[in-house]
Amino acid sequence: MNEHAQKAAEFIRDESRTDWHDEALWFVRAKRDKASHGIPEWEQLRELASRVKDNVLSNLDQYLEQFEDRALQNGVHVHWAADAEEHNRIVHGILEKHQVQRLVKSKSMLTEECRLNEYLIQRGIEVVDTDLGERIIQMREEPPSHIVMPAIHLKKEEVGELFHEKLHTEKGATDPQYLTEAARQHLRQKFLAAQAAITGVNFAIAETGGVVVCTNEGNADMGVHLAPVQIHCMGIEKIIPRAEHLGIFTRLLARSATGQPITIYTSHYHRPRPDGEMHIVIVDNGRTAQLGRADFRNSLKCIRCGACMNTCPIYRRSGGHSYDATVPGPIGSILTPGIDLKKYSGLPFASTLCGSCSDVCPVKINIHEQLYMWRQIIAEEGHLPPAKKQSMKWAGRVLARPGWYNIAGKAARWAMRWLPRPFLYNRLNEWGKARELPEPPKQSFKEWYQQKGLTSFSEPPPRKLVKPK
Ligand code: SF4
Numbered sequence: 001m002n003e004h005a006q007k008a009a010e011f012i013r014d015e016s017r018t019d020w021h022d023e024a025l026w027f028v029r030a031k032r033d034k035a036s037h038g039i040p041e042w043e044q045l046r047e048l049a050s051r052v053k054d055n056v057l058s059n060l061d062q063y064l065e066q067f068e069d070r071a072l073q074n075g076v077h078v079h080w081a082a083d084a085e086e087h088n089r090i091v092h093g094i095l096e097k098h099q100v101q102r103l104v105k106s107k108s109m110l111t112e113e114c115r116l117n118e119y120l121i122q123r124g125i126e127v128v129d130t131d132l133g134e135r136i137i138q139m140r141e142e143p144p145s146h147i148v149m150p151a152i153h154l155k156k157e158e159v160g161e162l163f164h165e166k167l168h169t170e171k172g173a174t175d176p177q178y179l180t181e182a183a184r185q186h187l188r189q190k191f192l193a194a195q196a197a198i199t200g201v202n203f204a205i206a207e208t209g210g211v212v213v214c215t216n217e218g219n220a221d222m223g224v225h226l227a228p229v230q231i232h233c234m235g236i237e238k239i240i241p242r243a244e245h246l247g248i249f250t251r252l253l254a255r256s257a258t259g260q261p262i263t264i265y266t267s268h269y270h271r272p273r274p275d276g277e278m279h280i281v282i283v284d285n286g287r288t289a290q291l292g293r294a295d296f297r298n299s300l301k302c303i304r305c306g307a308c309m310n311t312c313p314i315y316r317r318s319g320g321h322s323y324d325a326t327v328p329g330p331i332g333s334i335l336t337p338g339i340d341l342k343k344y345s346g347l348p349f350a351s352t353l354c355g356s357c358s359d360v361c362p363v364k365i366n367i368h369e370q371l372y373m374w375r376q377i378i379a380e381e382g383h384l385p386p387a388k389k390q391s392m393k394w395a396g397r398v399l400a401r402p403g404w405y406n407i408a409g410k411a412a413r414w415a416m417r418w419l420p421r422p423f424l425y426n427r428l429n430e431w432g433k434a435r436e437l438p439e440p441p442k443q444s445f446k447e448w449y450q451q452k453g454l455t456s457f458s459e460p461p462p463r464k465l466v467k468p469k
Helices: 003-012 015-037 042-058 060-073 084-097 109-113 116-122 132-139 156-167 176-193 219-226 243-258 287-291 297-301 307-311 313-318 329-339 356-360 367-380 386-400 402-418 445-451
Strands: 077-081 102-105 126-129 196-199 203-205 210-215 229-235 265-269 277-283
Touching (some): 015 243, 015 307, 015 313, 042 060, 042 243, 042 297, 060 077, 060 277, 084 116, 084 196, 084 229, 084 277, 109 116, 109 229, 116 126, 156 176, 203 243, 210 219, 210 243, 219 265, 287 297, 297 367, 307 313, 307 329, 307 356, 329 356
Parallel strands (some): 077 277, 102 196
Antiparallel strands (some): 203 210
16 A cells, blocks of 8 residues: 555544545535636636746746846845755845844745745744644644645644643634634734744746735735745746736636635735845746656646645545645645655555546646656556556456456456455455445446347447437
8 A cells, every 4th residue: 555545544534534524625616616607707717827827837947037137126135946955045044144033934835845944943943834724733743734725634623622732722612713813812922023024925927026925814914014024935937927917817816726706915025125125035946857847847837726636536535644745636746756756656646537626727737637647657667566566467468358358357247246245355455445346237338238239339329210200
């Protein structure tokens, strides 16, 4: 069993949690459907967004240089980081220069990817995540389980218990309003004491050299407006060419993420405040390599809305932590094998390939096709577990020979009907762990077809003409 399957098995052991997780995410997916159906030009918007990103990916170097140029003109310090280590070093260098000991962060998947919190905490800096969900999982010392709703795997009772332990709220309190108020009071102190603020970046506009951050809690603004040093960390793929393109993406992002018409705060940062410093750290960390993989470069169009996770039948039932990757779910299963093919070789198989992810993706990434492509690469490069490799080999041989296929079909129908249950439902039958095998048919489809007087699949059945009365 691969690592994903093992962790998923642990998650689904709690059946009620699995059902509730599934329903919670489906609720968000339904909200997304309603919101997207509310604007008639939805499909045109998706097409437009996809094409803008095509243009960006084909001219990334030019747009990045244009962005840097404009940002420098605006008085912003621009830094380039080839990988996570360099990113962390740069951020730490800025903080050291200003003798920062306490900082607030707004949600950023890039800093999660670079493990910035760990890096800074080890060097004696207090790092406080200020998005409520992020703060909850930070207190639990665990990574986000979803890119938009990081604590979606937790019930309010668990949050109540955690807040009682960490924030001394009343024991047993589960009222969301009460708990949110407690978090608010706690975070207020952290905002006031912070000497620097770090945010992620949703969009970076090449034309203006400014960055745009979307939040629902206003925590990015609160941090940036209170602290004298602001740092924005962005992946190279966050670029959009012009300010006029922003509307396309903001209309798609909020609707796809949570079903809202727009995020509550869409904040633009262009230049430092008069008495402050503004830094932008532009990070590669494997993105150029992904750009060079023709079959997978489309994955860099991702605007991290999380819609593919909310719709994925595997993610909804297995939980984000089972992926053991910074970005879980369908898009993460494309991005992470590019980082470490061996370690994440199980992830592209954690999909039904139903295509629902591709259907909802606002930038039209062909997610399920890319997952299928990774599967082929993983098999070719010999990263399949031996049992799967052998069974696939045998399945290929049987499927290539009609005679063998007929015999195998007959044997399977007989076995399913007559063998005692333990022969069929044992540890070799992974499928049987959570499912009942179907009732075997009495005959194969081919036999049934022939019984109807048909001999060749290429001959269409004779049609009776029904004359109108
Ligand atoms: S792949 Fe598409 S649906 Fe999934 S998070 Fe990215 S933009 Fe959203």
